[in-house]
Structures are given as structure tokens and as C-alpha cells.
Amino acid sequence: xxxxxxxIAQTPAPPYTAVIFTSLRTEGDxxxxxxxxxxxxxxxxxxxxxxxxxxxxGVGITVSYWRDDDAAAAWKQVAEHLIAQERGRAVWYDDYxxxxxxxxxxxxPKGTS
Amino acid sequence: xxxxxxxIAQTPAPPYTAVIFTSLRTEGDxxxxxxxxxxxxxxxxxxxxxxxxxxxxGVGITVSYWRDDDAAAAWKQVAEHLIAQERGRAVWYDDYxxxxxxxxxxxxPKGTS
Numbered sequence: 001x002x003x004x005x006x007x008i009a010q011t012p013a014p015p016y017t018a019v020i021f022t023s024l025r026t027e028g029d030x031x032x033x034x035x036x037x038x039x040x041x042x043x044x045x046x047x048x049x050x051x052x053x054x055x056x057x058g059v060g061i062t063v064s065y066w067r068d069d070d071a072a073a074a075w076k077q078v079a080e081h082l083i084a085q086e087r088g089r090a091v092w093y094d095d096y097x098x099x100x101x102x103x104x105x106x107x108x109p110k111g112t113s
Numbered sequence: 114x115x116x117x118x119x120x121i122a123q124t125p126a127p128p129y130t131a132v133i134f135t136s137l138r139t140e141g142d143x144x145x146x147x148x149x150x151x152x153x154x155x156x157x158x159x160x161x162x163x164x165x166x167x168x169x170x171g172v173g174i175t176v177s178y179w180r181d182d183d184a185a186a187a188w189k190q191v192a193e194h195l196i197a198q199e200r201g202r203a204v205w206y207d208d209y210x211x212x213x214x215x216x217x218x219x220x221x222p223k224g225t226s
Contacts, residue, residue: 007172008135008210018214020131020176022121022166053135057168059120061176063133069217089222097121097221101131101214104182108210109202 009051009065014103016050017066022059023096032092035084046075065103072100122164122178127216129163130179135172136209145205148197159188178216185213 025032043049043064048071054062066072075081088096106112138145156162156177161184167175179185188194201209219225 007137008208011210011212014212018131018133018212020133020216022176024120053172053174055168055170055172055174057170059166059168061166061168061174063135063174063176093222095121095221097124097219099124099127099131099216100218101216103133103212103214105213106210108208109206 007053009053009063011050011065011103011106014106016103017069017072018101018103019064019066019072020099020101021062021064021096022099023062024059024094025056026092026094030091031087035087035092039081039084042078042080043075046078047071048074069100069102120166122166122176124163124178124216124219127219129216130182130185131214131216132177132179132185133212133214134175134177134209135212136175137172137207138169139205139207143204144200148200148205152194152197155191155193156188159191160184162188182213182215 040052040054043052048067050065050067052062052064054060064072064075066075076085153165153167156165161180163178163180165175165177167173177185177188179188189198
């Protein structure tokens, strides 16, 4: 997923699924930027995709939002994404953690959504 | 919370609670950096605090991890944090969303934690 993603995701009222991907990059690009943009584009075309937020500052944090756990699990198994995951482990990431979570409450400055 | 936070949080096996705070800053510092460092320090002293990850690149994403929803809710109500939240709404943030989520699965390059 990607730094090219937009700002705050517009998500519906909970519950929905959040996939929190925290990573440390290796040195150099090695095709990362192109893959990252492509994965964001591809994710946004998947059934149940709700939005994505991403920032990198030392650590990278990408949170993608999905209708439910099944939608998130299906995205993990998309063929082109599987190839990116394999290359991620081999080349792009020194370390990462993926956390799958159920969002139960959400609120902003103007109150609960 | 803060850009001063470390890299990938070392969290125990799920379940635990994640608070995903996504924000857009206003222009200028206005005491933000000092508050941010202080809030990270204060959060890390709370009962049930497990760790925090933070990055800002256009959008800011801070994910704090807690033993359970009660621990996360207690941190929200800490007096000094309430003051920071109020000032956040008035001065530091153009917009933000707080999402409270239950982490059900976590894995890294070497498998499930």
C-alpha cells in the first residue's frame, strides 16, 4: 500500500475491519514506489474496500479499511498482491507487523460517526 | 501522541485494543511538538499501555495499543490528556478521526504472533 493514498478515509459507521500494516523499509527503492501505487489502486478495486490512510516517517503505517474480515482476507489472497507480499518480505521490508482489527467506535471533532 | 515515538510496537498476542488516530494539522507549531512528546510520555505511564506507532506525511497516523477497551477509555479521560484534546480541536488539528478497534490477529514476516 502507499504514501500516494489520500488523507483521512471516509468510512461508514462501525463495525468494519481495519488492517494496520506497520513497516520498516530497507534502503533504496527497488521498484517499491511503483508497486506501492499499484497496490493502492488494486486494493481500491476490491469488493468491500472502504478506504486507506498511509504515512511514512521512519516507520511506515498504512491502515486499510474493509467492510468485514472476509473482505480483508480476500484482498490478502489476490494474486498480484501475493506476489507483492513475497517481494516485500524478500526485498522491501526490514520488518513489519500486520494487525487485523474490528473497529467498534469512531468519532471526530464533531462527535461520533 | 507523537512523531517522537519509536518504530514498530512490540505487542502481545491478540486480543488487545488499537486506537487509530488519523489527523490533519493546521499550519504552525503553536506548542504542538511539546504537547505531542508529553502525551506520548504520559500515555506510556498509563495502566494497560502496550505501545504506540506514529508517522506524519501529509496525514498523521498514530496507533496506540492497549490491554483492552477499558484501558484505552481511561487514557481518554486523563485530565492532562483532556486538556490536550480540547486544545487539539481548537488549535492543532484541521480534522481528525479516532477509531477504537479490537485487534484479533497479528502476524509478521515470520508468521503469527
